[in-house]
Amino acid sequence: MSSSCDPEYAPAGDVGGALMVIDSRLKAIYDGKVDPDPEQRLLMDQYLASLGPGGAQDLLDGACTLIYMFMTWLRKAHEDHDKDVIEYVVPNLVATMRTMPRSVxxxxxxTMAAMVIAAGTGLSPSLWRRQYGEWTDEEMNPLEATAFLLAEHINRITGDRDYATRMITNALSSAEQD
Incomplete structure (x- = not known):
């Protein structure tokens, strides 16, 4: 049975822009920088300011697409080991977010846990969220943190700090070729 939250109905958004934001955060953390480099933060702020309202919505949809893609990969990886992605990923994600009160x-x-559960069950996070109203300013950092934490989780599972970014980049490249 088809759902109004099926990913086929969702806008992909600016996946490349969202990936750039997440990848820069991953690199900063892996380089041991807890607080973003001021120059990097300024560049990111300038990029975000240049987007305008339509671009900001595209970036938001792109982040939701990343969350969907990350959860799809995690679901398949967990199914290969007869494990439930919701059981193993969501509690870890929630526990980590609870340690991040400045960002989340x-x-x-x-809301972030429910969105990840929606993605883990094959629903579009973007369309799932729209059922409950527009995104709020207070949800932007948690949304970014969710995508970041899922990417970092994938990198940790694979033992490769660039795996999540490379996976998305490869998917984008193959989509462009089709």
Whole structure:
């Protein structure tokens, strides 16, 4: 049975831009920088400011697409070991978010967990969220943190710091060729 939240109905958004944001955060953390480099932060702020309202929505949809793609990969990886992705990924994600009160306010955690569960069950995070209203400014950091944490989780599982980024880049490249 088809759902109004099926990914085929969802806008992909600016996946490349969203991936750039997540990849820069991953590299900063892997380089031991807890706080973003001021120059890097300025460049990112300038990029985000240049997007305008339509571009910001595209970036938001791109982040949701990343979350969907990351959860699809994680679901398949867990199924290969007869494990449930929701059981193994969501509690870890929630526990990590709880340790990040400056980036992820406690009231945003249930929304992020539900969005990840939606993606893990094959629904579009973007369309799932739209059922409950527009994104709020307070949800932007948690959304970014969710995509970041899923990418970092994939990198940790594979033992490769660039795996999640490379996986998406390869998917984008093959989509362009088709």
């Amino acid at each position: 306010r406690p009231e945003a955690i249930p």
